[in-house]
Amino acid sequence: KTRVFSGMQPSGELHLGNYVGALQHWVARQDESDNIFCIVDLHALTIPEQIDARALHDNARKLAALYLASGLDPERNLIFIQSHVREHSELAWILNCATPLGWLQRMTQFKSKAQQFESTGTGLLIYPALQAADILLYDTDAVPVGEDQRQHIELTRDIAIRFHRLFGEVFKLPVAVIPEVGARVMGLDDPETKMSKSLAVTRPGHAINLLDDEKTIRKAIMSAVTDSGRETRFAHASPGVRNLLSIYQALTREPMSAVEATFAGQGYGALKKALVEVVWETLRPLQARYHEIMADRAGLEAVLTRGAERAREIASATMQRVRDATGVG
Numbered sequence: 001k002t003r004v005f006s007g008m009q010p011s012g013e014l015h016l017g018n019y020v021g022a023l024q025h026w027v028a029r030q031d032e033s034d035n036i037f038c039i040v041d042l043h044a045l046t047i048p049e050q051i052d053a054r055a056l057h058d059n060a061r062k063l064a065a066l067y068l069a070s071g072l073d074p075e076r077n078l079i080f081i082q083s084h085v086r087e088h089s090e091l092a093w094i095l096n097c098a099t100p101l102g103w104l105q106r107m108t109q110f111k112s113k114a115q116q117f118e119s120t121g122t123g124l125l126i127y128p129a130l131q132a133a134d135i136l137l138y139d140t141d142a143v144p145v146g147e148d149q150r151q152h153i154e155l156t157r158d159i160a161i162r163f164h165r166l167f168g169e170v171f172k173l174p175v176a177v178i179p180e181v182g183a184r185v186m187g188l189d190d191p192e193t194k195m196s197k198s199l200a201v202t203r204p205g206h207a208i209n210l211l212d213d214e215k216t217i218r219k220a221i222m223s224a225v226t227d228s229g230r231e232t233r234f235a236h237a238s239p240g241v242r243n244l245l246s247i248y249q250a251l252t253r254e255p256m257s258a259v260e261a262t263f264a265g266q267g268y269g270a271l272k273k274a275l276v277e278v279v280w281e282t283l284r285p286l287q288a289r290y291h292e293i294m295a296d297r298a299g300l301e302a303v304l305t306r307g308a309e310r311a312r313e314i315a316s317a318t319m320q321r322v323r324d325a326t327g328v329g
C-alpha cells in the first residue's frame with residue numbers, strides 16, 4: 001500500500017483552507033493507503049513570540065480532535081504528536097547538515113514570514129529540514145497538502161537526494177499530492193492573499209474557522225469581496241467570485257460545469273447564500289463530533305499515546321539506517 005504522510009501546525013484553529021486544501025482529502029482517501037497524520041508542534045515553535053506553553057499543549061490536543069472530528073478513523077490512520085517521537089528532532093539535525101543554506105533562504109514561506117517579524121529565529125529558516133525529517137522518517141510515498149507546501153515537498157526530495165550522494169541510499173523519495181480544486185483558498189476579505197491563520201487573528205471576515213458558529217460564517221461569506229458584476233462562469237469571474245466557486249465546488253464535489261449551471265444568471269447573493277448552507281452543513285456535524293471527542297480527553301490521549309508508539313517503531317528503524325550511514329550513534 002502507498003504510505004501517506006502529512007501534518008498540520010497546532011497554531012490556533014484550523015480554517016476552511018486547511019480543510020478544503022488538505023484535511024478533507026485525507027479523510028476521503030483514508031481507505032486507499034497506509035496513512036500517518038502528524039500534529040507538528042515543534043514546527044509551531046518557530047515563531048516563539050507567539051507561544052504560550054499551556055496553549056501549545058492544548059492546541060495540539062484540539063488539533064488531534066479536529067482530525068478525528070473531520071472523519072479520520074484512529075483505527076485506520078496513525079495519528080500522533082511530532083514531539084512525542086524524538087527521532088524527528090534527531091533526523092532534522094542531520095538533514096540540516098546536508099542542506100545548503102541557499103536552498104533554505106530561497107523558500108517563499110521563509111521569505112514572507114521573516115518579513116513579518118522584527119527578529120527571525122533560526123528555526124524559521126531550518127523549518128523545512130524538520131518537515132523533510134517528518135516525511136522521510138516514514139518511507140513516505142505521497143504527501144497530501146495544499147499548494148503552499150509544494151515547494152517544501154520538492155525541497156524534501158532535493159535534501160534526500162543530496163543526503164544519498166553524501167552518505168548512500170537511505171530514504172524513499174516522496175511526491176506532493178495537491179488537489180485540483182481548493183488547493184489555494186484565498187482570504188474572503190481579500191482574494192489576492194491566501195487564507196491564513198495569522199491573518200485570521202486580526203481580520204474578522206478573512207477566514208472561516210472550523211469551529212465558527214453559523215452567524216459568524218454567514219457574516220463572513222455574505223460580506224466576502226466580489227465585484228459589481230454578475231459573472232459566475234469560472235473562467236470569466238473575478239478572483240473573489242472564483243474563490244467562492246472553488247470552495248463551493250470542493251465541498252460539494254460537483255463538476256464546475258454543474259456549479260456554473262446552478263448559479264447561471266443569478267447574482268452573487270444566491271451563490272453566497274448557497275455557500276453558507278454548504279459550509280454549515282459540513283461544519284455543523286464536524287463541530288458536534290469535536291465537542292464529543294473533547295469531552296473524552298482520556299480517550300483522545302489514548303489515541304495519541306498509541307499513535308506515538310506505532311510511529312516510534314517506524315521512525316526508529318529509519319533512524320537506525322541513518323545512523324549507520326552517517327557513523328553517529
Ligand code: TYM
Nearest residue numbers: 006007008009017018021022040131145146183184185195
Ligand atoms: P499548515 O499547518 O500551514 O497547513 C496545513 C495544511 O493546510 C494547507 N493550507 C491550505 N490549503 C488551501 N488553501 C489555503 N489557504 C491553505 N492554507 C493552508 C497546507 O498546504 C497544509 O497542507 N509545514 C506544514 C506542516 C508540516 C507538514 C509536514 C506537512 C510539517 N511537516 C510534513 C506535510 C508533511 C504547514 O505549516 O502546514
